[in-house]
Amino acid sequence: MxxxxxxxxxxxxxxxxxxxxxxxxxxxxxxxxxxxxxxxxxxxxxxxxxxxxxxxxxxxxxxxxxxxxxxxxxxxxxxxxxxxxxxxxxxxxxxxxxxxxxxxxxxxxxxxxxxxxxxxxxxxxxxxxxxxxxxxxxxxxxxxxxxxxxxxxxxxxxxxIKIAFPLPIILINPGIQVSTKEVFGTLKMRLTSPTSDVSLPRSYNRLDDLCAWMENDLEASTCSRYMVIQHLKEALLCHGAKRSLMSGSGATVFGIFKTAEKRDQVFELMKKDFPTFWITKTEMAR
CATH class of the missing domain: 3.30.230.10 (Ribosomal Protein S5; domain 2)
Structure with a gap:
């Protein structure tokens, strides 16, 4: 049954x-x-x-x-x-x-x-x-x-995709709800026809190799409306994140760290620097 x-x-x-x-x-x-x-x-x-x-x-x-x-x-x-x-x-x-x-x-x-x-x-x-x-x-x-x-x-x-190492992560959201439809709408004048397929690696053994492929085409549009997103990225990088990006259409920003110990140290600093923002520490699920 x-x-x-x-x-x-x-x-x-x-x-x-x-x-x-x-x-x-x-x-x-x-x-x-x-x-x-x-x-x-x-x-x-x-x-x-x-x-x-x-x-x-x-x-x-x-x-x-x-x-x-x-x-x-x-x-x-x-x-x-x-x-x-x-x-x-x-x-x-x-x-x-x-x-x-x-x-x-x-x-x-x-x-x-x-x-x-x-x-x-x-x-x-x-x-x-x-x-x-x-x-x-x-x-x-x-x-x-x-x-x-x-x-x-x-x-x-x-x-x-195979990622052969942990990804210790900090997430920060400034309390802004972003409309995905509106963000894509602002890209209308910049879009072109699809480009040729990019040969992304299917396996990553080093964090630096993974970071080299990380980018977000929606960041410029969202950051132009909410400058705090760029400020959060810069703060995470200043504190030692290996890479920091906006996720999706925003407004959450993430920082990826080499070790969980470094992530935890920066987490405490970011809580003090941005006490009114939603902030948490997490990692890639296996």
């Missing part, structure tokens, strides 16, 4: 180590070339089956009562394509900042899909990733795949 509920599911955050905008597609999306890694920072979720209806209880005030969030879309997807003919009660504890470039909503949706698939006794084939990306969210396939990934297309074309 299959279980009727799943408790304590983790929905991890992500950071974009690389985000290149390759061009605009006829469907309005943008072709991207990204490197993403999951983090130990995670939202927590419980799933309970019910006869009908979708109920989402969330401890974050900005999500209460929002029936159009990605978790609801994930349940609707299962009902539409997997013949899931029941309802679901989702309890969500948010640890990932909203609209911060860390993929929290997409991760919650992916965890909902994986949980429902487990409860139904079905698998999620990679052949569904394109449809999932279009109907729920472009980052959802990444979270379904697990591990470090190169993501192309709108995010549905995935290939694994």
């Amino acid at each position: 299959r279980p009727l509920s799943l408790k304590g599911l983790e929905a991890p955050a992500k950071i974009n180590l690389r985000l290149k905008v390759m061009g605009r597609r006829p469907d309005g999306y943008h072709d991207l070339d990204m490197m993403m890694v999951p983090l130990t920072l995670a939202d927590l979720m419980d799933l309970d089956l019910r006869p009908d209806g979708i109920l989402v209880d969330c401890d974050h005030p900005d999500l209460k009562g929002q029936q159009q969030n990605l978790v609801v879309k994930a349940v609707h997807y299962a009902q539409k394509y997997w013949h899931f003919n029941q309802g679901c009660h989702v309890t969500l504890k948010k640890n990932i900042p909203l609209a911060g470039g860390l993929g929290g909503g997409s991760s919650d949706a992916a965890t909902t899909l994986m949980g429902l698939a487990q409860l139904m006794g079905v698998s999620i084939p990679s052949g569904e990733f394109a449809r999932i990306a279009h109907e729920i969210g472009a980052d959802v396939p990444f979270f379904l795949s697990g591990g470090a990934q190169r993501a192309q297309g709108i995010g549905e074309v995935l290939s694994p």
Whole structure:
């Protein structure tokens, strides 16, 4: 007999180590070339089956009562394509900042899909990733795949990346919620047709080699509107981060450190320097 509920599911955050905008597609999306890694920072979720209806209880005030969030879309997807003919009660504890470039909503949706698939006794084939990306969210396939990934297309074309060392990380969010749609909208005059495929390494054995590929095409646009993002990057680098970037469309900034000990030292300094900002330490999830 299959279980009727799943408790304590983790929905991890992500950071974009690389985000290149390759061009605009006829469907309005943008072709991207990204490197993403999951983090130990995670939202927590419980799933309970019910006869009908979708109920989402969330401890974050900005999500209460929002029936159009990605978790609801994930349940609707299962009902539409997997013949899931029941309802679901989702309890969500948010640890990932909203609209911060860390993929929290997409991760919650992916965890909902994986949980429902487990409860139904079905698998999620990679052949569904394109449809999932279009109907729920472009980052959802990444979270379904697990591990470090190169993501192309709108995010549905995935290939694994091996990073053979820990990534101690500090995350800082200045309390700004950034609209991804608005950030991409400001790129309209700068976009060109897609360039040729870049031959990114699939395996990294040294942090310096990984850092050499790290960049984010969305930084200039977001930083021009929120100068604090550039200030946070500079502060992390000044304190000894090997690399600092904005994640996704922002506004969260991350710093990567050579050792966890150095990361922990800088974490204490950054808390003193920016006492009103959300700040946490984390690392790449294995």
